[in-house]
Amino acid sequence: MDASALPPRIDINGISLNADPGQRPLQVDSCTTIVSLFASRCAGLGARTAHREKDMGLWKSYSWDDYWTHAKWIGLALRKLGLERGEVVSILSEDRKEWAWLDLGIQCVGGIASGVYTTDSDKQLSYLLRDSDSRFLIVENEEQLDKFLHIEGEVPDLLNVIILEDEGLHDLNHPKCLMIDALYRIGQQAEAAQPGQFEAEIAKADPGDIALLIYTSGTTGPPKGAMLSHENIMAAISSWLHALPVFDTDEQLCFLPLCHILERGVSIYLPLASKCKVNFAESPETVFSNLQEVSPSTFIAVPRVWEKIHSQVTILINEATPLGRKAFHAALVTGIKRAAYLTENKPVPLDLAWRFRLWDFLVLRNLRRMLGLDRLRRGGSGAAPISPELLRWYWAIGVPLVEGFGMTETAGIATINTPVTNRIGTIGRTVPGTELRISEIGEIEARGLNIFKGYWRNNEKTAETFTDDGWLRTGDMGRIDDDGFVTITGRMKDxxxxxxxxxxxxxxxxxxxxxxxxxxxxxxxxxxxxxxxxxxxxxxxxxxxxxxxxxxxxxxxxxxxxxxxxxxxxxxxxxxxxxxxxxxxxxxxxxxxxxxxxxxxxxxxxxxxxxxxxxxxxxxxxxxxxxx
Known part of the structure; x- marks a missing residue:
């Protein structure tokens, strides 16, 4: 391509991006696909830590070299076992480093990665495998394997089931099942037989290729598989980085299901661009203790998690001494007054700023440290509405918590508040590269390079989801004020x-x-x-x-x-x-x-x-x- 035809570039936190995220060809550090960005990062970062995960109670680090090597073995092994470009591989596991290795390994050889929630029943698993025509299934352990064994006869086209943990399965003898270590060995043999094959597969990727198949939650009927391309994901990454800074020194905590587009984007794809470190929580039950251990720089959660933290603090304060309760109340009152200025993007009066610094030193700093929020530069809430009063409470204790909006069909992001441009009660302004409008009936409609390609093998539903002029019908009702802040007033169906x-x-x-x-x-x-x-x-x-x-x-x-x-x-x-x-x-x-x-x-x-x-x-x- 003629260099003069390339879009203008800007540099954000050392990452080269399109100046206009809505302009093709969309690039992050000169890469146009997820897999080419992955290859570039692994080659450049090598021994630097990409992931951390607990092993026998201790945090253990895994490098970008580990990331590359295991993804390569996975991708080459799946190709050896029969995976063709454009075919689906389903992953049924809790969050862990292997989730990222599998996700990128599958995509690097042209496969489509599809996550399955570990809470899904065997009946739901059968539906997803058949609807997606999955060729391989990766399961975490014996519990998840049992689901496959119950519905094995319903999915005859499944070639193999790969198991991540062998506990309780040492005597397993099933023609379709193999352990992850066996898959690695197949990949190593494939690499030895044909060096450079993995890199050649990465080079074949096109921005328009489908990278992910993410099934909707099924609140309005059977789940539908949303097809997201490399360009969709790259657009989401680019928009995020334009709106909110992420640094290579940042640490994150991954705990929401990686089947969900929000966590997938934040904990797998955004770190490819920002080079930050991702810590995997041990389980959903340990997220609060892991939060204290990691003290992340940024933390994205659903409202229920933020509500739970607030409830824990309420209990702690009620159990405190009378003096402790009085001190916290005084600190909170001062924090609320300060937050009123910050959340309206106004300068804080000097005397109020000094009073807050005093109470922050005496009370609030210790509270944040106890919660694992002491290094938090920014908190985020998404996936469901959050109470404005709860947002103000977090700002009052010194935690800038902002709300955004996205859906599977927008690759996880469409609007966002930021600590600098924030209006509580709204979902923020549109991120660069995305456009919103309000239809005649009050529905929010969206357009941009992040908008999905349609529903897997469901042209009828796809047609219903788009307007005649190509805008996505979000299903949410809302309004946009004169400053561009968007407010959701409810779901159309609700x-x-x-x-x-x-x-x-x-x-x-x-x-x-x-x-x-x-x-x-x-x-x-x-x-x-x-x-x-x-x-x-x-x-x-x-x-x-x-x-x-x-x-x-x-x-x-x-x-x-x-x-x-x-x-x-x-x-x-x-x-x-x-x-x-x-x-x-x-x-x-x-x-x-x-x-x-x-x-x-x-x-x-x-x-x-x-x-x-x-x-x-x-x-x-x-x-x-x-x-x-």
Missing amino acids: ILITAGGKNIAPAEIESRLKFSHFISDAVVIGDARKYLTALIMIDQENVEKFAQEQKVPFSDFPSLCAAKEVRALIGGELDQANKDFARVEQIKDFRIIDVLLTAEDEELTATMKLKRGQVEKSHGKLIEEMYQ
Whole structure:
């Protein structure tokens, strides 16, 4: 290509990017595909640490050389075993370094990587493997292998199953199953027989090739496989780096499922560009202790995680001495006043800045250190709405927490607030390279190089998702203010129309309810009804603490939910929330769901989002009680 035809370049944190992220050919450090960027980084960084993971209780480092070598063995072995370019390989595992090795190894030889949530049932696994026509399945351990063994007869086209952990499987003798070490040996033999084959496969990659197949969470029907190309991912990386700085000295903590586009982008693809270090959490259950150990520079989480940290602090403060509680309250009041200036992008008055520095030294700095947020330059929240009050609370304790918006179909990013340009209650401004508009019916529509190619083998759904002039229908309703900040007012499918004809978006009400540290989630009911009601999921830890302090007897979770004192507690929280809404938007009655829901339950997606329709179906009796 003629050099004069290349787009103008800029340098951000030592990374060369298109000056305009929406301009083709899109490049990051002169690379136009994920796999060419991967090869460039491994060659340049070599022995530097790329990943860290705990082994026998100790953090162990793995270099970019390790990354390259294992990805090469994986890719070459899969080709040797029959993988063709454009075919799908599914990965069924919790987060770990091998996830990244597999992801890049598959893509480097032209395969399409598709993640499967470990909480999916064997029935769901069967659907995903058949729908994607996967040729290989990688499973983490015996538990995940059992799912395949239950549905083996339903997926005859699957060539092999590769197992990452051999614990409990030493006597396994199955013609399609092999351990990861055996796969590595096949890759080593393939490399010895044909040196340079891996590099040749990388060179064949085109920006328009499909790199990922990411299945939607299935909140509105069977999951659909969203096809994301190399260009889509490179556009997302470029947009992110234009909007928010990431440095090669940064450390991150990977803990959200890598099946999800947000964590995949933040913990696998963004580090390819920024050269930062990624630490893999031991498990979702240990994320808070791992957070304390790592003290990351940036940390992206779903609202439920940020809510949980807030709840932990609330418990700690309640258990503190009277003097400690008084000091924290004074520090928080000062922090809230300071945050009001910062979140409106205004200079903090000098006297207030000095008062905050004092309380930060005496109280807040130690709190952040205890939480593992002491080195945090920026926190991020996505995947679901977060309460504005919760955002202000984090800013008050010295943690700049910003909210953004993206979806699988936008390669994970479309808008973002930043610590410098931030408007709480909005999802920020569009990232460079992405355009948004509001349709005549109030739906947010998007356009850019990050927009996906369509749904796998589902032309009908693809056509429904795009407008006649090529804009993506996001399914979210919203508005854009004069300064370009975007506000989501609700999901198109979730809008409630009361019996009186009032249109109500439940998302804002639910978000306000969840700010209570006694409420972990809520579903507002009211479609075709005379008034609004709510199904409440209590926060077990905080409500149990309340019950113990108030000497409320309970023997298990259902009895805790049934206690009249707990019902009065939640009723009081709803009364407080109702003050923020018009009369027609106020909750008139509620019921507490007395079952602890996990991602394995039908009511929740793997990313812990409630499936509204399923919740209403499962708890229809409770709903009818509120309208008798």
